[in-house]
Amino acid sequence: MTEHKGVMVFCEAGNGKLSSIAAEGLGAGRKLADDLGGELNAVLIGEGVGGLAQEAIALGADKAYTIDDPALKDYRMDAYLAALEKAVKQAAPQVVVMGQTAIGRDLAPRLAFRLDCTAALDCVDLAIDPQTRRLLQTKPVYGGNARAIFTSDTDPQIATIRTKAMTPAVHDGSRKGEVINISAGIDPAAVRTAVIDRVVEAVEGIKLEDAQSVVAGGRGIGSADGFKQLEELARALKGAVGASRPPCDNGWAPETIQIGLTGKIVAPELYIAVAISGSSQHMSGCSGCKTIVAINKDPEANIFKEARFGVVGDWKKILPAFTSKVRELLAG
């Protein structure tokens, strides 16, 4: 049996640079590798990713494996899985860390099953058990109502990490490491999916994931028009608008701004929840916010258990006055 050693981090890249989740993965991975007394390896898969190997080393990797091939331009599961499987078999890590992204959540479970293992997706904490030296994978379960700590009995132990849950690695340009190129050798006939089109539903203004203030609306907003009022407040705060699931399901707000367990994870300084009841699934996506403010007509709403400041009442009356006062305060 192969001896598994160290940690491997699957580093996603886009627009010619490593994505922020790669830095978070390397930050978490470095700590795990040190605790295990092993190496930290990065793996980069795609077209033109070879040039990013140094970047991964600067972010803490001891070795960077690159699989750079035109066949890997678009994410296609069969091709990426074959490439990642090759790298994992070559490096034989004990732990594989990936991001809980559109790619990571698609790839991680398939990699795990291919290697006769399981994965733990959407982990908010990863640690090495000092006694057993196994990976402790903490993740939300029951829609965020609870958390569970899992260990896996097989190697490699595969986990995806939630965005913004781990401290990103700090860039150190003086770090040295080894770059290992692996040939992809993708058999085109074995790739059973083709990406025909990619549709970007651009949202105006500041990106929700990057905003320092988020104004989120829930079912109680009642209409697309209501969301226009939230936009006004977001504009005054130089922030972004988000939503719970019902407004997205009802078409009052774009699907891309859903916040929660199965939507976006946000961690702004200020989160203003308007007419949101505060379900565990929703709160799971904003529990990292610094200050939560709630406006809700129901004094018993769960959101008030999570909020720092609250107002009980009809948002239609409260919000315009709040927005204009915010404008006034920020202007003066």
Add this chain to the structure above:
Amino acid sequence: MNMVVCVKQVIDPEAPPASFKIDAATNKAVQAGVPPVIDHYGEYAVEAALRIKDASGGKVTALSLGVNLLREVVKKPLSMGADELVLLEDPTFDGGDSWSTARALAAAIKKLGEYDLILCGREASDTNAGQVGPGIAELLGLPSVTLVKKIDIVDGKARVERVTADGYEVIEMSLPALVTVSNEVGEPRYPTIKGIMAAKKKEPVVWKPADIGLDAALLGAAGRRAAMLKLFQPVREGKCEMVEGDTPEEAGANLALKLREAKVL
């Protein structure tokens, strides 16, 4: 089109948080006084399959694995319009992880025989694991796409839309294949009276481990590869300062002043 939809019975994820408790002795979640439901994303998967059936015909078989499966709960896919219901119901199936669950479901799907499309939910509302779908696909050697919001069958292939962070991708894939369905697919239909009556009369097929040809050592708790060491509820401080005013408008303005005072603004 032969379609298989995997649907799980779960505790109600939208019940009030106060009804949710953890039994520390067994590391299990308990929900007092709230009946179980079929998993939300499984229901979206049923809806997606029924839409394909509406558009181009076919057969939809629902498949559930578990113990103490309440017939009125697990029959919901039938009342929505599914054709058959197969239950993997036996104590041996209990206490499994994504691995042993996917193993058993994959074996059952094999036994069902001809299939073109398998549909799962993107994640079950209790495990939030998101593994069983891709796991079944890997075990059966099928292509898979996760987080699907639309499925069209065109010239013997599936054309699906996959939710991404900033929009969606259109992906074409050969059949047979597996998809995991997301809520963006659209609201599941309500069972009709006719559907409910038909579901009442229909008896589910129940399979035991021997029926799917799997050794008990591969199933449930015995077959798992991951262990849950601990299940807990994070404590929150819960200190909300309520801002008031003589009128709602005044309360709104006061809230802004309060945020300024707290240096949040």
